[in-house]
Amino acid sequence: MLRACCWPLERCFRWPGAAAGGDGLLWHLDLKPHASGDFSIAVVQANSYLEDQGQVLTSPSATFVGVFDGHGGPEASRFVNNHLFPHLHKFASEQGGISAEVIRKAFDATEEEFLHLVKRSWLSRPQIASVGSCCLVGAIADDVLYVANLGDSRAVLGRRGPDGRAVVAERLSRDHNVSEEEVRKELAELHPDDSHIVVYNRGVWRIKGIIQVSRSIGDVYLKKPDFCRDPLFQQFVCPIPLKRPVMTAEPSIKTHKLGPQDLFLIFASDGLWEQLSDEDAVDIVFKNPRSGIARRLVRAALSEAAKKREMRYDDLKKIEKGTRRHIHDDITVIVIYLDHCRGASRSDGSILDCTNAPVDIFSLNAELGEPS
Template identity: 50%
Template sequence: MMNLLSSCWKPFGGRGADLGGGGGGKEGKDGLLWFRDIGRHGSGEFSMAVVQANQVLEDQSQIESGPLGTFVGIYDGHGGPDASRYVCDHLFRNFRAISEESQGAVTAETIEGAFRRTEDGFTALVSESWSTRPHIATTGTCCLVGVIFQQTLFIANLGDSRVVLGKKVGNTGGVAAIQLSTEHNANIEAIRQELKELHPEDSQVVVLKHGVWRVKGIIQVSRSIDGLWEHLSNEKAVDIVHSNPHAGSAKRLVKAALHEAARKREMRYSDLHKIDKKVRRHFHDDITVIVLFLNHDLISKGEALHPSVSIRSALNH
């Protein structure tokens, strides 16, 4: 079983890499936008896109897919790229190792264990690096993971990234937008109350600053939406995907968000497109989008469309 798992859950093969004989599709670039218009995972197709705004890209993302299932991760870093890069390097490896320890089982506990092991590893790295790289102690990352395994879709989220499902509505031809993840954002009353209960000795654990609730007055997230969902509603995003060809879906969503970001600043998209990284951060954050199309016939039959795909978005564009 150990050897079977190692071959089914392929390890990461490199930044921007595709280890599946073409299943990952071709990558492209358009200024600060990196994308793969269409590729194949074990249960259907995918589309992937990232646009950089920070001087150093803080977002990381990956797709790992084989006959056993599909693993998708999006890591929205803050304060620098160190935490998100570490998670992208280690979370799937830890997930696979814990699954192997359980004879190939994938459960909510498997994913939670991978999160804990990865966090413990990064905390240890911060301690070991304190004398030479103290700045990494100020970095962090949101962590959003989806796993498809044996006809089950698992979602795990820490932070304020978001998963939205587009579900067909009967025979009407319409699609409903269903949010599958819960966000940890200090602007949400329940999250603020949770933080106050966890830290009763700290009167400044959540602070209202310029009309926005922030943890310690610094960041909105409590475990860390200023990406795609700041500019597009769930319904709008699902409609864009549903109304267009599969190929280019992620890129189309990113561009729709950029058009909206430009509109809010009363400027043209073409002018925003000319603005370089770092300065671009004044207009929008790094944005990462992965769209998964699920083939229910493949999922129900337990058949794999493609044997192995291992992809990470490029580090910087």
């Protein structure tokens, strides 16, 4: 059902400098087919170690998308990149297809396996208990879209407006970030005896003054209070007195029946949405050619980040990873065009034939430059 054959990454992405105007930290896959259209991927690195990971799995009957945005280090996002889709495959095979319950089980299993990894290795690497990852997954099968989310990566649908000419942006995921008043209220209701569950610190709201996202894979020390009380862990991470877990790995899941008015999907880590609104991103995709569209979105975000610092885009390209993190985050963008499988016309004018489509997984694994 979800067999996946891994292609070397160099067959999928252009390497640094391969494209005209490449800045050395931007990688992209301009256009490839999936079961019901085309897709495009682009990634730009800002951190010393790339903390974003991304995947697109294509089969004759389904398309799966993953954007995994790590924090505290790359270990959790890399782990999710390697384990979530296999769990999705396993549970979908057992239950005869994809469903919200299948997705929820895959998230739970991935969280549980990462917890076991932390317990096995944290004595030698105590910091791993403080590593986590946002997790955004999309699944398209039988013209039904499932979007599951932990954290503040975001999925946005571009659909045709009422007049048939304009495009409308519809957000399909919920941001689990305490910058949202609704999320702060949710945490306050769950922790009525803790007046400091959310603290305004360093210019933003943070859970216990530490982290902005309220749901993730990992961040074990904020889910298992015993870690915070351990003297060894306290040598490496500031001790946080917890009465109970303050984060969760329970995804929010939305189901959407796709129709002819649904044109494309944008899945992206928060590095994109910090710079572009939902409407701006959808407008860019709608008004520009398909090939290289994910790269175009990344460059629009980078240009906006440079503008905020009163810089030019060409100036930003000269800044090394690590230092660049002070200007923008790692950014992963995946654009999925929705042509609908049966007899749909492709962007090149040909007819999309889903019956003989190969099964492939396009994966950004570990660091850019390392094949999956």
